């Protein structure tokens with residue numbers, strides 16, 4: 001028997017659409033895979049093996065698995081906001097970064113609709129996000145409407161699988177429509193009165209990127225809830241700037257808030273970590289401590 005490999009790009013009522021690079025095959029699960037009738041035994045994004053009769057015989061190990069919607073093997077997360085309409089919610093942007101690092105997905109920050117702002121306003125946004133340089137996260141200013149910066153984004157994500165996340169109305173579907181070569185995604189008209197979108201996107205299939213690779217409109221997690229961060233160690237790992245070269249903290253179990261001789265606080269004093277990021281860390285820490293970690297004490 002000859003087996004070929006491909007990627008599940010869509011799933012409809014028991015049928016799995018597998019893209020092998022030479023075509024898309026309508027396949028069904030076989031044998032053990034089918035009997036273990038779990039919702040996540042084969043999902044969109046999976047790399048699979050199919051037989052001559054279009055049966056999926058094997059699902060390869062995933063590099064990540066996201067929920068809501070369920071999708072696997074994402075390489076990049078485009079964290080998208082708009083320069084205006086709606087205004088940037090910096091805290092939400094920070095939470096999406098946490099999700100990205102938590103799921104081992106490389107983040108890219110995209111600020112769309114720069115046709116609506118002045119050069120000074122753009123500079124102000126860049127200043128607010130200056131910490132991204134410290135953690136080596138790309139920041140792109142683009143305009144779907146004026147076709148600015150789209151090529152740069154395409155160059156980074158081509159040949160990868162990329163999810164788009166961000167609030168409603170920032171132009172995610174609009175940009176995806178520019179980058180992909182299948183039928184149009186629905187875009188919503190931003191309500192003039194509310195200055196925000198109408199949550200038009202629902203679909204979970206992978207779309208072919210014109211440049212090669214795939215994109216998906218929805219990220220697989222909520223942009224307002226935190227990921228399932230287990231403890232302080234796990235939280236620290238989501239702040240890449242905390243692992244730069246530094247003096248060790250005096251206390252092994254230092255949480256970097258009230259302790260003396262703290263290596264993290266020293267980095268803040270020396271401007272190696274921005275005040276903004278440090279305050280964001282404290283805020284997340286307090287929230288997790290009060291709402292999750294202390295629950296069963």
Ligand SMILES: Nc1nc2c(ncn2[C@@H]2O[C@H](COP(=O)(O)OP(=O)(O)OP(=O)(O)O)[C@@H](O)[C@H]2O)c(=O)[nH]1
Nearest residue numbers: 144145168169170171172173174187188199200201
């Ligand atoms: N001025 C301006 N408007 C834009 C730009 N890109 C998108 N828009 C408009 O923003 C509105 C919302 O765009 P969508 O693509 O539907 O936004 P979305 O992020 O997919 O929204 P949801 O699907 O609800 O999450 C539409 O009216 C677009 O025409 C841009 O670069 N400049």
Ligand SMILES: [Mg+2]
Nearest residue numbers: 172173200201
């Ligand atoms: Mg949309």
Ligand SMILES: [Zn+2]
Nearest residue numbers: 249254256262
């Ligand atoms: Zn410390």
